Amino acid sequence: MPEPAPTLRLERIDKDYGDGPGRVQVLHGVDLTVPRGQLVAVMGPSGSGKSTLLNIVGLLDRPSAGKLWIGERETSTLSDAERTALRGESLGFVFQFHHLLPALTAAQNVAMPLAVRRGRVTQDALDRARAALRRLSIEELADRRPSEMSGGQRQRVAVARALVAEPSLVLADEPTGNLDTETSDEVFGEMRRLNRELSITFVVVTHDEALAERCDRVVVLVDGRVRSDRQVE
Amino acid sequence: MITDLFLALRFLREGRSQTLLIASGVMLGSAVVVFLTGLLAGLQSSLIERTLGSQAHVVIHLPRDAASPVRQPEDGQVILRQAVEPEQRLRSIASWQTLSRRLEVVPGVDAVSPIATGPGLALRGSANRAVVILAGVPDRVDRVIPLRDRVVEGRYSLGGGEALIGVGLAEDLGVGVGDVLRVRPAQGPGERFRVAGLFDLGNRDVNRRWVVLPLRSGQTLLSMPGGVTDIQVRLDDVFGADAVADRIAASTGLVADSWMRTNEQLMVGLRGQSDSGNLITLFVVIAVAMGISSVLVVSVVQKSGEIGILRAGGASRALVMRVFLWQGAALGLLGSLLGCALGYGLGKLFESLGANPDGTPQFPVEQPTTLFVATVVGSVLVGLAAAAWPARRAANLDPVVAIRNA
Numbered sequence: 001m002p003e004p005a006p007t008l009r010l011e012r013i014d015k016d017y018g019d020g021p022g023r024v025q026v027l028h029g030v031d032l033t034v035p036r037g038q039l040v041a042v043m044g045p046s047g048s049g050k051s052t053l054l055n056i057v058g059l060l061d062r063p064s065a066g067k068l069w070i071g072e073r074e075t076s077t078l079s080d081a082e083r084t085a086l087r088g089e090s091l092g093f094v095f096q097f098h099h100l101l102p103a104l105t106a107a108q109n110v111a112m113p114l115a116v117r118r119g120r121v122t123q124d125a126l127d128r129a130r131a132a133l134r135r136l137s138i139e140e141l142a143d144r145r146p147s148e149m150s151g152g153q154r155q156r157v158a159v160a161r162a163l164v165a166e167p168s169l170v171l172a173d174e175p176t177g178n179l180d181t182e183t184s185d186e187v188f189g190e191m192r193r194l195n196r197e198l199s200i201t202f203v204v205v206t207h208d209e210a211l212a213e214r215c216d217r218v219v220v221l222v223d224g225r226v227r228s229d230r231q232v233e
Numbered sequence: 234m235i236t237d238l239f240l241a242l243r244f245l246r247e248g249r250s251q252t253l254l255i256a257s258g259v260m261l262g263s264a265v266v267v268f269l270t271g272l273l274a275g276l277q278s279s280l281i282e283r284t285l286g287s288q289a290h291v292v293i294h295l296p297r298d299a300a301s302p303v304r305q306p307e308d309g310q311v312i313l314r315q316a317v318e319p320e321q322r323l324r325s326i327a328s329w330q331t332l333s334r335r336l337e338v339v340p341g342v343d344a345v346s347p348i349a350t351g352p353g354l355a356l357r358g359s360a361n362r363a364v365v366i367l368a369g370v371p372d373r374v375d376r377v378i379p380l381r382d383r384v385v386e387g388r389y390s391l392g393g394g395e396a397l398i399g400v401g402l403a404e405d406l407g408v409g410v411g412d413v414l415r416v417r418p419a420q421g422p423g424e425r426f427r428v429a430g431l432f433d434l435g436n437r438d439v440n441r442r443w444v445v446l447p448l449r450s451g452q453t454l455l456s457m458p459g460g461v462t463d464i465q466v467r468l469d470d471v472f473g474a475d476a477v478a479d480r481i482a483a484s485t486g487l488v489a490d491s492w493m494r495t496n497e498q499l500m501v502g503l504r505g506q507s508d509s510g511n512l513i514t515l516f517v518v519i520a521v522a523m524g525i526s527s528v529l530v531v532s533v534v535q536k537s538g539e540i541g542i543l544r545a546g547g548a549s550r551a552l553v554m555r556v557f558l559w560q561g562a563a564l565g566l567l568g569s570l571l572g573c574a575l576g577y578g579l580g581k582l583f584e585s586l587g588a589n590p591d592g593t594p595q596f597p598v599e600q601p602t603t604l605f606v607a608t609v610v611g612s613v614l615v616g617l618a619a620a621a622w623p624a625r626r627a628a629n630l631d632p633v634v635a636i637r638n639a
C-alpha cells in the first residue's frame with residue numbers, strides 16, 4: 001500500500017516584500033514535510049519569519065517562490081476563491097488573541113466556520129459546535145458570550161472553533177501567549193490530547209521552550225532559514 | 234438563517250446604542266420626507282382641485298378670426314399698412330360630432346363635452362347681470378366639470394327650459410330655485426328659464442357669471458343652431474394636459490388650450506413647491522446616507538480582527554461584503570418603518586390643526602400607500618448604497634493585517 005500523503009509539504013519556499021533596494025527577504029528556501037498527526041513546534045527569535053511561514057501555510061499569504069501542498073493539493077496555482085474554500089475545508093486557526101465575535105455565544109462562535117462554509121447557520125452546525133465544546137470539557141460555556149468568560153475559557157473556545165470543521169491541519173500562532181502559566185499548560189494539554197485522539201496535525205508557533213518540548217518535533221527558524229529540525233525524545 | 238444576514242443582525246445588536254442612534258437618524262429623515270411630501274401633495278391637490286373645479290383640462294376651439302391681407306408684397310416691395318383686428322364672431326366648430334367621437338378614443342382622454350358658450354345677459358325684473366352662457370349635455374358637462382356635486386340648492390337638472398346658476402348670481406338677481414329668469418344674448422331676444430338648481434364652485438367670479446343651460450337652448454340663444462363653440466376635455470392625468478393638447482391641436486388644426494398654459498402662474502408656483510420639496514428630500518437622503526456610512530466605517534475598523542478571523546475560517550470576500558450590505562439595508566428598513574409611522578402621525582396631527590369653512594382640513598396631507606412603500610424601498614436602497622463603501626473596505630481587508638492589528 002502506498003504511503004499516505006503528508007498533511008503539509010513545503011518545497012523551497014521563499015518570501016520577500018518590496019522591490020529594488022528596499023526588498024526584504026523573510027524566508028529563504030524553506031523545506032518542511034509534516035506527516036499526518038504530528039504536532040510540530042516552530043520556534044525562533046522575533047523576526048525570524050515564523051508568523052510569515054504560518055500565514056503562507058494558512059493560505060493567508062502567497063509565497064514569492066516555491067511550492068506548498070495541503071494534503072494532496074498543490075496550492076500555487078489556486079485562485080483566491082479556491083484558496084479561501086480550501087482554507088475553510090482543511091485548516092483551522094488559533095491565534096494569540098482569541099478573536100471571538102463578542103456578539104455571538106460560544107456555541108455560535110464555534111459554529112461559525114461551518115456556517116460560513118454552508119452559507120447558513122443550521123441546527124446541525126450548532127449541535128456540532130456543542131460537541132466540539134464538549135470535547136474540550138467546556139460545554140457549559142455554550143450559551144455564554146465571550147465577555148462572560150475568563151481568558152483561558154475564551155482560548156479553549158477558540159480551539160474548539162479551530163477543530164469544529166474537522167480540519168486536517170490546525171495552525172496556532174502563540175496560542176498560549178496571552179495566558180498565565182497554569183492556564184497555558186491546560187490549554188496546550190487539551191491541544192495535545194486532541195492531536196492524539198483525533199490524529200489532527202498541529203503546527204504551533206511559540207516562544208515557550210517548555211511547551212515546545214511537549215511537541216513531537218521542533219523546527220527552529222533563524223533569519224528565514226531552517227536552522228534545526230529535530231524530533232523530541 | 235443565512236450566515237451573512239445572521240452576522241449582520243448580531244453586529245447591529247452588539248452595537249446597540251450606535252444602531253439605535255443611526256436608526257433614529259434614518260427615522261427622522263424618513264418622517265420628514267413622508268410628512269413633507271404628503272403635505273406638499275395635499276396642498277397641491279387642493280389647489281389644483283380648486284382651480285380645475287370650474288375648468289376643463291383642455292378646451293378646443295376655433296382659431297381667432299384674422300384679417301387676411303388684401304395683397305401680398307412683391308419682391309423689393311414693402312407694404313405699409315395698418316392692420317385692424319377683426320371683430321370676433323361666435324362660430325361653430327365644423328363636424329363637431331365626429332370630432333367629439335374621435336377625441337373620446339384619444340389615449341389619456343377621460344371625457345369629452347361639446348358646449349356652446351358666449352356672452353349674455355341675465356334679467357329678472359329690473360335687475361340684470363352680464364353672464365357667460367354655458368350650454369351643454371348635462372351628463373357630459375358634469376363629467377368634465379363636476380357640477381352635480383356642487384349643487385347646493387335644488388337639483389342638477391337641465392330639462393327643457395331649465396337653468397343652473399351660481400349662488401352669487403342668484404343673490405345678485407334675488408332668485409331662488411323654482412324662480413324664472415330671462416336670459417338673452419348680447420343681441421336679440423331672450424328666453425325664459427326656470428332655475429333648477431344653484432351651484433357653488435368655490436370661485437366667486439364663476440358663481441356670479443355662469444348660467445348653465447341645455448345645449449339646444451344655448452345654441453338658439455347664441456344663434457348657432459346645431460353648433461358648438463368649444464369642446465371641453467377631461468384627462469386621466471391632469472399633468473398630461475400640455476402634451477394631449479399639443480397632439481389634439483396638431484391633428485385637428487384647431488386651438489387646444491391646456492389648463493396648465495392658461496394657469497401658468499399657478500404652475501410656476503406648484504413647480505417651485507415641488508422643487509423645494511425635492512431639494513429637501515435630496516439633502517435628507519445625503520444626510521441619512523452619510524450617517525449610515527460613517528457608522529459602518531467605524532464598525533469595519535472596530536471589527537477588523539473578527540473579519541480577519543472569519544476570512545481565515547473560510548469566509549469569502551463576498552460574504553464579508555454582504556454582512557455590511559445587510560446592515561445598511563437593515564438600518565434603512567428599520568429607520569424608515571419607524572419614520573413612516575412618525576410621518577403618518579405628524580400628517581394626521583397637522584390635518585387636525587385647522588379646517589376650512591366647508592369642513593375640509595386647512596392643511597390637507599396626502600399620504601397614499603405608494604408614498605410609504607417608496608420611502609421604505611428608497612431607504613433600503615440608500616442604506617445599501619451607503620454601506621457599499623464600508624462593505625468594500627471590509628471585504629478587501631487583508632486577513633493577516635486585520636488579525637495582526639486587531
